[in-house]
Amino acid sequence: MYKKHFYVNLFLSFLTVLLLSFSFPSPCVSYLAWIALVPWFIIISTGYRTGLFSYLTGLLFFAFNLTWLWFVTGFGWILLALFLALFFYFFGLVIHYVRRWLRLPHLFIAPFVWVTFEYLRSFPYFGFPWFFVGHTQYLHLPLIQIADITGMYGISFLIVTVNAAIADLIEYFLFKYFPGSEIVPSILSEKRGMALRITIIVPCSLISLILTYGYFDLKGKPASPNGPDICVVQGNIPQGVKIKANKEQRKKILSKYTDLSLQAAGKKTDIIVWPETMVPGILNIDPKILNREIDNLSKESVRIITDATYANLLLGGTAIDVRDASALYFNTAFYFDRNGSYINRYDKIYLVPFGEFIPFEKWLSFFSYLVPYSVSLSGGEQRTIFELDTGKGSRNCKFGVIICYEDTVASLVRKFRKDGADFMINITNDAWFHNSSELDQHLAVMVFRAVENRTSITRAANSGISSFIAPNGEIYDYLHSKKKYKEIEGILCNKIRFENSANSWYTNHGDVFAISCVSVTAVLFLAALTKRIFA
Structure with a gap:
């Protein structure tokens, strides 16, 4: 059984690496970013060696996509990939920990935690502000106009929200039709009607809101x-x-x-x-x-x-x-x-x-x-x-x-x-x-x-x-x-x-959105920790 889990998760990890890699320029098949994280989220849902496969996903992704660094330093290429994979590792662990103790769906956790780790990775000398998932959408002007409020993180948040919703839907159907599956259910998986409505309405509403803002912004500020x-x-x-x-x-x-x-x-x-x-x-x-x-x-x-x-x-x-x-x-x-x-x-x-x-x-x-x-x-x-x-x-x-x-x-x-x-x-x-x-x-x-x-x-x-x-x-x-x-x-x-136009909201106020996501992540983690202590 464990051997089967290992190979299934290994396949899912490779699938995320492949889809995510091709979504960045070049070749910039940008729509792949909207589904690239789903296999990884399924790994997290099973809870089987989440840390191992999260680190492996990050390591393979960065090692593959940073190959251009080989022209300058082969040792630096490997060292940087090994370091950046830690952000994927801790992302997977935090999601798994919060889901385990609060039983929340990916939709209510993953976008906040993802932006948190992208924000931490943005600091000079601490991380490497490259390969943020929002960068994949740089050619889609209506979609990226929200960045003048949220920074680039708003686009990353939206992409991860869609990935999380798809993963939750898969979890919901596996829990419903394959009750013997190894997926650890969230509280919404047991409330089937509500699960479907929330999982579909939230990402669709966000996409509509952001695109509407983008179209009106492009039209109103030539x-x-x-x-x-x-x-x-x-x-x-x-x-x-x-x-x-x-x-x-x-x-x-x-x-x-x-x-x-x-x-x-x-x-x-x-x-x-x-x-x-x-x-x-x-x-x-x-x-x-x-x-x-x-x-x-x-x-x-x-x-x-x-x-x-x-x-x-x-x-x-x-x-x-x-x-x-x-x-x-x-x-x-x-x-x-x-x-x-x-x-x-x-x-x-x-x-x-x-x-x-x-x-x-x-x-x-x-x-x-x-x-x-x-x-x-x-x-x-x-x-x-x-x-x-x-x-x-x-x-x-x-x-x-x-x-x-x-x-x-x-x-x-x-x-x-x-x-x-x-x-x-x-x-x-x-x-x-x-x-x-x-x-x-x-x-x-x-x-x-x-x-x-x-x-x-x-x-x-x-x-x-x-x-x-x-x-x-x-x-x-x-x-x-x-x-x-x-x-x-x-x-x-x-x-x-x-x-x-005057200075943008982002220019005047900075990374308020990203810092808010950090705060939500901290609250979720502390809530999970509290529940574990007093359970």
Whole structure:
């Protein structure tokens, strides 16, 4: 009997991994997300080795979907998958524990607990804000508009609600027609008429409410292309070339990006944007200090571009500061005005652990081989709001910059918006991951930052996907050539779209919805614990 249970649950675990994996980009068969968790919930309903199969489901899912991390670090790929699987493990245990002692259906537990663990996983340096189930729906505009209230978590909540309802219906019919089955029934399974009504009405009502909100929101807040003209440059420099570039290769990289930028000459361009770390020289120090030719050439390129295009420049590069006789290195966005004069810079605040720095480096120095840079970078300390002179007689625009994976930190983008940023620019270098699905997944995450804060976001990516995203989440332009949109080079010029509306509820109040789900989860768990103690 136990052997039979083991193989059945193993099949159900594989089924969830398969369905959930294919629902994410790419291939982004998004409707699969609405049923992907059902097999796993059935495992939890049986109570047979819930922890084991929950961890196995998480491990297989993350190991399979993080394969693009292999391009950077094979050891890091396995280690991250092993760690992230713990979130699935504890999710399964909490659901099983609450169901066992309170006998509630999945519908009343799973959505709250799922959002709780996604929220916990969203914290920088604690989790990995990637592969949230709501990300699968980034192309469905009416559905995702609710994110300006609930954040991305509202879409995850809805998807898990539907999965939970389907699992409860299966449980109900198994309990009714196969009384000898190993499914542990909830209190609704024994109240058949009520079970059917509640299980069908709740998800249908939520879907109707959210879609209605989305349709009216899209109709009532049209975004118009009345913003500044931005030109993003995509040079498609292979990471293997860039990270090990010698003097001549650095010159070629600089020349390539300069030549592409000069293609904007004669166009109406307010600002030209280069991706993350694409300037091979150091722009914030006197070239005589390091006595490197590439630093002089990099500064000359700024002057050449501004003279030819009369555009502001936002360039991704590396900054060096000397503090207390020590050199600190920063992942930086440098801003220059139309005359080529340096204005200000933004240093990346949230660095990638074991990618850009080693946490607790004093004690974990043996992990130094995981960091692709020769030194650990330092994190920035403040958000910088840049002012863009459009030269159109209207007020100047303000914008913020997020570098690389900072667009996964929802709270950072929200704070930029509250600081007064009219739009955001993301500069990134996803060439680390070649033409893998990581590029599509990264873009999907950024769509939700736009909707949450009702702000346009423009992305400049070294190898793709350079794009323009409207405040409603529409990807209204992206760089492509002959149906290819990864690992190509070129420039992409378009206008920023503005929405005539005040800050969104999410911008003003943050993750209230997610925190509410955490509170409900805590109450459910404590109630189950209390019942167990006094049973």
